[in-house]
Amino acid sequence: MGNWDLLGQSQLSSILEHSFNQGRVSHAYLLVGPPQVGKRATAIKIAQALNCDSNNKPCGSCTPCNRIESGIHPDIQIIAPTTDEETGIQHIVVSIKQIREMERISYLAPYEGNYRVFIIDSVNSIAEPAANALLKTLEEPPPNVVFLLLATNEATVLPTIISRCQKLEVKSLSEEDMLELLRKSHAMEAADAKLLAKISNGRLGWALEAARNPAVLGDRQKAVDTLIKVIDGDLEEKFKVSQELSSFHNRDRKKLPDTLRLWLSWWRDLLMIIEGNPDLVFNLDWGELLKKRQSFFTSREIANHMQELIETIEYLNQNSNPRITLDVLMLSLEGLSATRSEYAPLR
Ligand SMILES: [Zn+2]
Known part of the structure; x- marks a missing residue:
């Protein structure tokens, strides 16, 4: 055996x-x-x-x-x-x-x-x-x-x-199995195990990584909060975020590309939902957040914006001016959300 x-x-x-x-x-x-x-x-x-x-x-x-x-x-x-x-x-x-x-x-x-x-x-x-x-x-x-x-x-x-x-x-593991595993095999505190069991959606691998490294959860949440602020906010709000992120970038060159890669993954998931492939969504705990915004964008717009995000990361890696690079990204995002009137209520 x-x-x-x-x-x-x-x-x-x-x-x-x-x-x-x-x-x-x-x-x-x-x-x-x-x-x-x-x-x-x-x-x-x-x-x-x-x-x-x-x-x-x-x-x-x-x-x-x-x-x-x-x-x-x-x-x-x-x-x-x-x-x-x-x-x-x-x-x-x-x-x-x-x-x-x-x-x-x-x-x-x-x-x-x-x-x-x-x-x-x-x-x-x-x-x-x-x-x-x-x-x-x-x-x-x-x-x-x-x-x-x-x-x-x-x-x-x-x-x-x-x-x-x-x-x-x-x-995928049931929430109960996951909870038990995290509690017993990994001696996790009850409250932490409960949270991870909930948002991991049965993905043991992710739960273990998040348990091992608490920053995984915190950074991830911060990045997605910022993205929502950017999507829902007006141009002034977008530029404010651009300023915050770019000033931070001068101290830590890794964080901004990481944040943008997480944004990329959010948009990718939104595209999967719009295209009728919800089972391909990576970030399962963002389900509600994504579904709320699925009617605001077309697949084409998202694909274009993802390409812009990829280029933004490239420019940053080539040492472009982070503020200017991000402002361009924000302008393009504002162009997306400004085109639809039904977007106004979320503001
Ligand atoms: Zn062996």
């Missing part, structure tokens, strides 16, 4: 335990579940089970298990969207270049373990050429290779890819 205990995922744990005990290993798994519920943690567990030295796989304590846990096992690779070196902005999807590189490496024998494991985080919305390259690899899988494909939304994965994988569902 290995240590399959996946936090809050008892059903999934027993499915995996059973199939690995029977020696039934698939060459590809599709792990589907909402953002930050534990898909990557599950993938790591599978990678450990495949390469564990103990009889009780995955033991979680042998050298391979430890190396995999620490992210330093040479046969385990995580393929995730890369970050643009200049803007610091994360690309949204895994590129074809990454898939081709993975395919090339997959034909090399494992370096020190039993299996090479590729964790693709995620296969959502990957472009067609990349999806086709991946499909080709899945159709002719090299020996001793296991592919773990992570997805938040099955609908955006090619059906032909899905059909090549064994599907595993990683579910």
Whole structure:
């Protein structure tokens, strides 16, 4: 009996335990579940089970298990969207270049373990050429290779890819389970655990990060409060925020881009809601805030504004004058909200 205990995922744990005990290993798994519920943690567990030295796989304590846990096992690779070196902005999807590189490496024998494991985080919305390259690899899988494909939304994965994988569902935790886990396993104060259990919407990964680092919650809330002030406020209010943020930027060069990236994520979520994909919303606790404003903007306007936000972050990283750069952004935002009369009541 290995240590399959996946936090809050008892059903999934027993499915995996059973199939690995029977020696039934698939060459590809599709792990589907909402953002930050534990898909990557599950993938790591599978990678450990495949390469564990103990009889009780995955033991979680042998050298391979430890190396995999620490992210330093040479046969385990995580393929995730890369970050643009200049803007610091994360690309949204895994590129074809990454898939081709993975395919090339997959034909090399494992370096020190039993299996090479590729964790693709995620296969959502990957472009067609990349999806086709991946499909080709899945159709002719090299020996001793296991592919773990992570997805938040099955609908955006090619059906032909899905059909090549064994599907595993990683579910979000119930508020009660989350509360119990945070209280018992992480010895959290009752009030803190309750709050996190509420706003984490079953995403254990996020709750643990927020619990580990209290600034996560505070900064996040501050940034979204400021954004709402900017959206709902008049031009004078917008310029005031611009002045505050830019004066702060001269002391801390990281905070303003971080704030703008969070704004970007807010607009992205709003776009998902407008486009009828509420299940793709990252910041689930902003649901009400987002829904209230969904009728004020069109998808096109949001997409344009997101592009402007990305450019603003680029300009800031190129040492542009923060005040001027932000004022331009504020003017464009004012242009958006000023065009609709129904916006007035929120002022
Ligand atoms: Zn082990």
